[in-house]
Amino acid sequence: MNTDDLITSLSRDVPPVRRGAVGRRILLGLAAGVLVSIVYVVARMGVRPDLAAAMHGFPFWMKWGYTISLSIGALVMAAQLARPETGRLRGLWLIAIPTVLLAGLGAMELIQTPPGEWLRMWLGHSWMQCPWRVLTLAMPIFAGLLWSFRRLAPTRLRAAGAAAGLAAGAFAATVYCLHCPEVSAIFVLTWYSLGILLATGVGALLGPRLMRW
C-alpha cells in the first residue's frame, strides 16, 4: 500500500483522546482484575471471620500498609513503562521504603520474642500456602493489566512485564489480607513478599511475549 493512501485511510478515524487516557486504561484493567480476585477470596477462600475486629488492630494495618504502598509504587512504575519514551525510571526507591519499614518492625518483633518462638512466628500457620495464594490472586490482576498494556505503548517489555507483575502481586497481597489471619511482620516480609516476587518474575517472563505490539 502506498504511504499516502495509508495516511488518508488512517486519518478517516480520528476520535478525540482525553487527557489521562493512559492512567484510565491502566486503572480500568486493574480494577477488573482486583474485582475478580476479591470475588475469588470471598467465594473460595473465605473472608477471615474476625475481619471487623482485626481492622481495629495493628497487624492488619501493618500488612495493608506494606502491600498498599508497594502497590502504589508498582503502579507508578507501570504507568511510566506504558509510554514509549521511558528514559530513566523515577520512583524506583518508593518500593524500598515499605520493605525497609517492615524489616524494621520485624527486627523489633524478634527482639521482643524469645528465640525459641522465632521459627513458629516466622512460619505462622500458612507459610506453605501463602506465596501460592498470592500468586494465584495475582493472575487475574495481571491479566487485567495485560489487557491495558496491549493497547498502550511499552517499549521495554521485560521491565513493563515485571512492573505489571509486581503491581499484580502487591494488589493480590492486599486482597489476600481479607483472608489471611497471620500477624507477624517477618511472616509478611518473607511469605507475602515471596508471592509478590513470584508474580513479578512471571510478569518479567511473559512481558516480552505478550506485550509486543
Next chain:
Amino acid sequence: MRASEDELRGLMISGLDGNAGDHAALLRLLAPLLRAFYRYRADSGQDDIEDLVQETLIAVHTRRGTYDRDRTFTAWLFAIARYKMIDHFRRTRRHQPIEGLEEILTIEGFEDATSARMDVDDLLEILPPKQARMIRATRLDGLSVAEAAAADGIGESDVKVSVHRGLKTLIARIQGGRR
C-alpha cells in the same frame, strides 16, 4: 523543509482533540522524517524502509493516546520508531536460514560443530569486543584484512594489530589453562 518540534506537537495535540485534518497533516510531515531516520540507522533496502515507515505511522496513529501533551513530541515519536525498528529486525531475522547449517549437519555432526563453536565463542568472550570481532572476521568468517577493515570502518593496520593482540591473549589463556 523539516518541520519543527513545536509545529509537530501543535498538530499532534490538535489531532488528539479530534481534528482529523491536522492529524493527517502530522502523518504527512512524519513520513519523510521517519524515512530519513530509518535510512540513517537501518542498513536495508528501500522496501524495508518504507515498510518500517508505514508500520510506525500506524503505531503513531493507534497508540496516539500514549502521548503526554506536556512532553516533547519527537522524543515520543522516535521512541516508537526505535521500537518498531528493533521489532522489525527481530521478526525478519527469524526467517533467515542459519548460515552454513546444512554443511555443519552433513559434514561434521551437529553437536561437535556447535560445541566447538561454543568453545570458540567462550574464548573470544574474554577479549575486548573489537579484537574478538576482528578474529572472528578474518580467521573464522574468512574475510580478508581489507574486507574486515571496510566492514568495521577502521584501518587495515588496526585490524592486524587487533587480531595479533587477541590471538596472543588467547594463546596465553589456553597455555595458562593447561598448567
